[in-house]
Amino acid sequence: MSLKYALEKEVAVAAVLRACKLTSSVFNKLVKGEQLTKGDKSPVTVGDYAAQAVVNTILANAFPDDKVVGEEDSSDLRLETNSDLRNRVVELANQALTDDLTLGDNVQWGIGPGSERTSGELMNAIDRGNHEGGKVGRLWTLDPIDGTKGFLRGEQYAVCLAFLVDSKVQVGVIGCPNLPVVATNPDGRRGCLLIAVRGQGAEQRSLDNSNPQRLAIPKFKDADLNFLESVDPGHSSHGFNERVARILNVSREPTRMDSQAKYCALARGDGAIYLRMPVRADYEEKIWDHAAGCLIVEEAGGLVTDSCGEALKFGLGRTLGQNFGVVGAGKDLHSKVIEAIKRAKQEEAAENQPVCLLWSSVRFDMLVVKSILLLSCLMLPKAQAEKIVRNTDPQIYYHGRWDKSPGTWWAGTGFKLNVQNLRTLALNLGPHTTSPTVPIGVSLDYEAFVTVNISAGNNVLPLDSSESSEKKNTVVRINSWGWQNNRVNLESIALNADAKLLPYTPSRLTLQFIGDSLSAGQYLPQGVDQAWPFLVGEAFKAEHVVVAQPGIALTDIVSYGNPRGMSVQFFKTEDSGYYYSTDHNYTTPWDFSRDVPSPSAVILHLGYIVSTSEDRPVHYLQSQLNRANDNGQNVPADTFVQASTLNYLVFLGHLRKIYRTQPLLILTPWGWPQPDGTVGYYYQGKYEEILNLWKAAGDHSTYLVNTTGWVTYDDIFHDLYGAGVLKNSAKSLCALVLLIIVSISLPSFSAMDVARTHFGTEILSDNEDDAISQLRFGIWSVCFYRASDGDRFCSPRHHGYAVSIQSPTSSDTATVGSSWTRGLAIHPVAAAITFFALLFSFSTHVTITLVASLLSFLAALLTLIAFACDIALFAFAKHKFGDLDGVDADTDTGPAFWLTFVSFFLLCFAGCTVCFGRRRARMNNASSSYPMTTSSTPFWKRLRRIY
Numbered sequence: 015m016s017l018k019y020a021l022e023k024e025v026a027v028a029a030v031l032r033a034c035k036l037t038s039s040v041f042n043k044l045v046k047g048e049q050l051t052k053g054d055k056s057p058v059t060v061g062d063y064a065a066q067a068v069v070n071t072i073l074a075n076a077f078p079d080d081k082v083v084g085e086e087d088s089s090d091l092r093l094e095t096n097s098d099l100r101n102r103v104v105e106l107a108n109q110a111l112t113d114d115l116t117l118g119d120n121v122q123w124g125i126g127p128g129s130e131r132t133s134g135e136l137m138n139a140i141d142r143g144n145h146e147g148g149k150v151g152r153l154w155t156l157d158p159i160d161g162t163k164g165f166l167r168g169e170q171y172a173v174c175l176a177f178l179v180d181s182k183v184q185v186g187v188i189g190c191p192n193l194p195v196v197a198t199n200p201d202g203r204r205g206c207l208l209i210a211v212r213g214q215g216a217e218q219r220s221l222d223n224s225n226p227q228r229l230a231i232p233k234f235k236d237a238d239l240n241f242l243e244s245v246d247p248g249h250s251s252h253g254f255n256e257r258v259a260r261i262l263n264v265s266r267e268p269t270r271m272d273s274q275a276k277y278c279a280l281a282r283g284d285g286a287i288y289l290r291m292p293v294r295a296d297y298e299e300k301i302w303d304h305a306a307g308c309l310i311v312e313e314a315g316g317l318v319t320d321s322c323g324e325a326l327k328f329g330l331g332r333t334l335g336q337n338f339g340v341v342g343a344g345k346d347l348h349s350k351v352i353e354a355i356k357r358a359k360q361e362e363a364a365e366n367q368p369v370c371l372l373w374s375s376v377r378f379d380m381l382v383v384k385s386i387l388l389l390s391c392l393m394l395p396k397a398q399a400e401k402i403v404r405n406t407d408p409q410i411y412y413h414g415r416w417d418k419s420p421g422t423w424w425a426g427t428g429f430k431l432n433v434q435n436l437r438t439l440a441l442n443l444g445p446h447t448t449s450p451t452v453p454i455g456v457s458l459d460y461e462a463f464v465t466v467n468i469s470a471g472n473n474v475l476p477l478d479s480s481e482s483s484e485k486k487n488t489v490v491r492i493n494s495w496g497w498q499n500n501r502v503n504l505e506s507i508a509l510n511a512d513a514k515l516l517p518y519t520p521s522r523l524t525l526q527f528i529g530d531s532l533s534a535g536q537y538l539p540q541g542v543d544q545a546w547p548f549l550v551g552e553a554f555k556a557e558h559v560v561v562a563q564p565g566i567a568l569t570d571i572v573s574y575g576n577p578r579g580m581s582v583q584f585f586k587t588e589d590s591g592y593y594y595s596t597d598h599n600y601t602t603p604w605d606f607s608r609d610v611p612s613p614s615a616v617i618l619h620l621g622y623i624v625s626t627s628e629d630r631p632v633h634y635l636q637s638q639l640n641r642a643n644d645n646g647q648n649v650p651a652d653t654f655v656q657a658s659t660l661n662y663l664v665f666l667g668h669l670r671k672i673y674r675t676q677p678l679l680i681l682t683p684w685g686w687p688q689p690d691g692t693v694g695y696y697y698q699g700k701y702e703e704i705l706n707l708w709k710a711a712g713d714h715s716t717y718l719v720n721t722t723g724w725v726t727y728d729d730i731f732h733d734l735y736g737a738g739v740l741k742n743s744a745k746s747l748c749a750l751v752l753l754i755i756v757s758i759s760l761p762s763f764s765a766m767d768v769a770r771t772h773f774g775t776e777i778l779s780d781n782e783d784d785a786i787s788q789l790r791f792g793i794w795s796v797c798f799y800r801a802s803d804g805d806r807f808c809s810p811r812h813h814g815y816a817v818s819i820q821s822p823t824s825s826d827t828a829t830v831g832s833s834w835t836r837g838l839a840i841h842p843v844a845a846a847i848t849f850f851a852l853l854f855s856f857s858t859h860v861t862i863t864l865v866a867s868l869l870s871f872l873a874a875l876l877t878l879i880a881f882a883c884d885i886a887l888f889a890f891a892k893h894k895f896g897d898l899d900g901v902d903a904d905t906d907t908g909p910a911f912w913l914t915f916v917s918f919f920l921l922c923f924a925g926c927t928v929c930f931g932r933r934r935a936r937m938n939n940a941s942s943s944y945p946m947t948t949s950s951t952p953f954w955k956r957l958r959r960i961y
């Protein structure tokens with residue numbers, strides 16, 4: 015019978031010893047050029063690669079089914095430009111693998127003379143370390159050279175290998191080629207091997223695998239306490255350690271060394287406390303940097319946790335996720351350190367108060383000043399420390415497509431949070447954030463989205479915390495709404511310290527939309543947040559993902575600046591840039607497994623962008639605005655459906671591989687409405703053809719949604735191209751011209767009379783000596799036509815004129831007094847108001863167009879009153895002259911009468927167009943809240959509207 019994990023321990027020891035021999039030999043011979051800089055700016059040498067190749071080769075032979083999480087991967091090494099480096103790695107690895115067998119070695123582990131591997135085999139061996147880790151099963155984690163910077167300086171580094179079962183470390187082996195065997199004799203023999211198996215204790219051997227010694231952490235007297243910390247201040251906060259040291263009365267200087275050699279030193283009692291507090295909020299500790307050391311310390315009688323006292327979580331993947339900081343110490347001391355860390359955090363928060371900062375900077379000899387400042391500092395409410403939520407926190411509910419940076423990709427991409435006791439919220443954004451700002455929509459508790467502009471760095475969102483009450487939950491929804499080139503590179507989220515992040519419960523209905531500019535919300539004041547897919551998603555209270563971009567074609571062609579069509583872009587993107595940046599390449603497949611929950615239905619609206627110009631007539635406004643290139647990409651209908659490699663049917667096929675059972679809803683494009691009310695449809699009949707072919711291929715959960723007649727001219731062009739504004743302004747303009755002509759009236763325009771009377775008999779008027787045959791009523795004067803020669807004579811221009819007619823047979827007279835003509839002056843007033851309505855109607859601002867609308871209605875009302883005056887004058891004159899003795903009079907309405915009538919209707923229509931015709935206004939209504947939250951009454955009613 016053998017002890018548990020004896021074989022794993024033996025294999026790990028053999029592998030680490032060979033790797034140590036390799037790395038020690040390489041150090042002395044390392045030449046310029048034998049090192050690379052990784053993406054995270056950390057160095058990696060031929061030693062790191064070769065050591066990983068050796069250890070992984072041994073593990074693959076001994077335990078072929080075991081998974082490995084290793085620090086390095088071979089992608090850089092495989093590049094042709096790095097062939098020298100690769101050859102060197104192969105040479106070093108083969109030297110180590112073929113070295114003679116020593117005691118305990120087994121030839122079946124792929125070692126010993128004759129065990130050379132090819133370059134390809136060794137590269138593959140390195141990449142066996144690419145496993146993502148996880149909670150269950152057997153797993154190894156390897157850091158081939160931990161503390162690479164120390165290694166390059168010739169100081170401490172370590173080869174670290176740990177074996178885990180179901181995320182618990184069972185075996186840990188660390189080789190430290192430069193660690194003195196006895197700490198008190200730093201110039202003595204160097205090279206230690208530390209080994210621990212869970213439940214079996216920890217031991218140290220020398221690097222020739224001899225001289226085993228059991229390890230036990232000693233009890234430290236207060237005076238002997240000291241810290242073990244990283245050399246690199248970018249890896250662990252030296253300042254915070256100093257603060258904790260002060261609280262614990264630690265007087266000894268900290269021991270700084272690179273790598274997990276610190277854990278070894280702790281397990282041997284060379285130092286008392288391992289403390290590693292994060293410097294960067296977004297950095298997550300890697301499992302290979304802690305697993306082996308953690309077990310060695312624990313088996314030596316110590317405890318390793320995060321800075322809150324929580325166990326380190328090795329089952330989350332390649333990192334420790336949310337574990338914040340790492341603390342290791344003997345069991346008795348550990349709880350004191352955690353307590354001291356807590357106090358240090360509070361102190362740090364309090365010192366963020368300016369008064370406290372002042373206090374700490376005043377010299378001690380200014381005792382009075384210092385005392386006053388201290389008192390004020392203590393009396394001030396404690397500054398709120400922040401709770402930093404990293405972008406990898408599983409409680410962040412991401413939606414849409416995020417690239418690796420991580421950055422939002424398509425419009426509408428964002429995240430949701432469910433926060434208890436929320437008071438402050440700041441977004442820390444990385445350098446990939448679009449400059450200078452990105453507009454985001456923010457909605458609290460399903461209220462309407464409000465726009466906030468944010469940029470790289472720290473962005474405090476303007477929440478109104480006045481209504482805060484403890485223990486309430488707030489659902490925060492945030493998304494980037496810009497329809498193009500708007501990326502939010504989320505590094506972390508800062509909440510008030512006492513806020514608690516809870517899981518967000520997504521709606522059971524999730525809709526995936528795929529579309530183009532109309533779906534992306536191009537030109538809408540709030541982009542995709544006002545576009546149809548977003549509104550549909552909101553109306554259904556669904557989670558929704560919009561994958562849409564202006565000008566995007568279905569087929570793989572260059573289209574309006576998009577180098578690839580949707581049939582490529584839907585599935586792939588690059589990971590750290592946008593089209594307009596140089597690193598755009600569409601090579602990284604999207605990870606669809608992150609779509610949780612996966613969509614209940616997929617809704618497609620594609621086709622317009624690629625259609626032929628015959629199918630889609632150039633619309634009225636386009637021709638007006640001379641947008642010459644916007645007449646389709648001329649993809650023939652048959653190609654669109656089938657025949658080329660990236661067409662609708664192939665696209666559906668690719669979609670089906672991801673969305674195996676979900677209904678696919680194919681919307682026929684809305685069509686292109688013309689001002690005359692007709693709609694130009696394109697690819698007519700082709701969508702039915704697609705569906706039939708698709709069904710014939712065996713798919714029966716795809717449906718056609720025929721949108722014929724759904725969209726009219728007003729729906730599209732009011733807001734998109736300002737057509738509504740033009741149409742509306744045109745009505746006001748016509749009304750204005752008519753009213754001005756009417757207002758000028760007689761005598762300037764002889765035909766612009768409100769009413770006119772023809773006399774069959776020659777009669778006399780007060781105003782004219784000769785007999786007259788006709789008179790015309792204008793706004794400012796009356797004109798007479800002489801019976802003898804037809805000449806015209808007008809009364810002087812006057813506001814409120816009068817006219818009298820005498821009966822030729824009696825002394826009877828008929829008078830139209832000034833009270834009947836005075837009211838006609840309302841015509842120019844209506845014209846003036848119409849002028850202002852016209853001016854305001856050119857604006858696209860909602861409030862101003864509303865004012866334009868009101869002014870149009872006011873002008874219409876005045877025109878109506880003017881028209882009533884016209885009617886009254888006409889009716890009175892007809893009655894008065896008709897009743898006159900012996901007079902044959904025929905009174906009729908004049909052109910001004912009817913122009914006033916037409917102006918009234920034009921103004922009514924102009925007012926209605928602005929008020930009711932705006933698609934934007936309807937969209938705003940449709941985006942009202944969707945109260946599906948589980949929390950009771952929302953307590954943050956809305957964002958403070960200060961932006």
Ligand SMILES: Nc1ncnc2c1ncn2[C@@H]1O[C@H](COP(=O)(O)O)[C@@H](OP(=O)(O)O)[C@H]1O
Nearest residue numbers: 056159160161162163244246248249272273297
């Ligand atoms: N910002 C950061 N914060 C904490 N640790 C970091 C870090 N950047 C890199 N590291 C890790 O710190 C390790 C070294 O730890 P130490 O500072 O204790 O020697 C590095 O291991 P490698 O040297 O294997 O890359 C690396 O994994």
Ligand SMILES: [Mg+2]
Nearest residue numbers: 157160161303
């Ligand atoms: Mg490391």
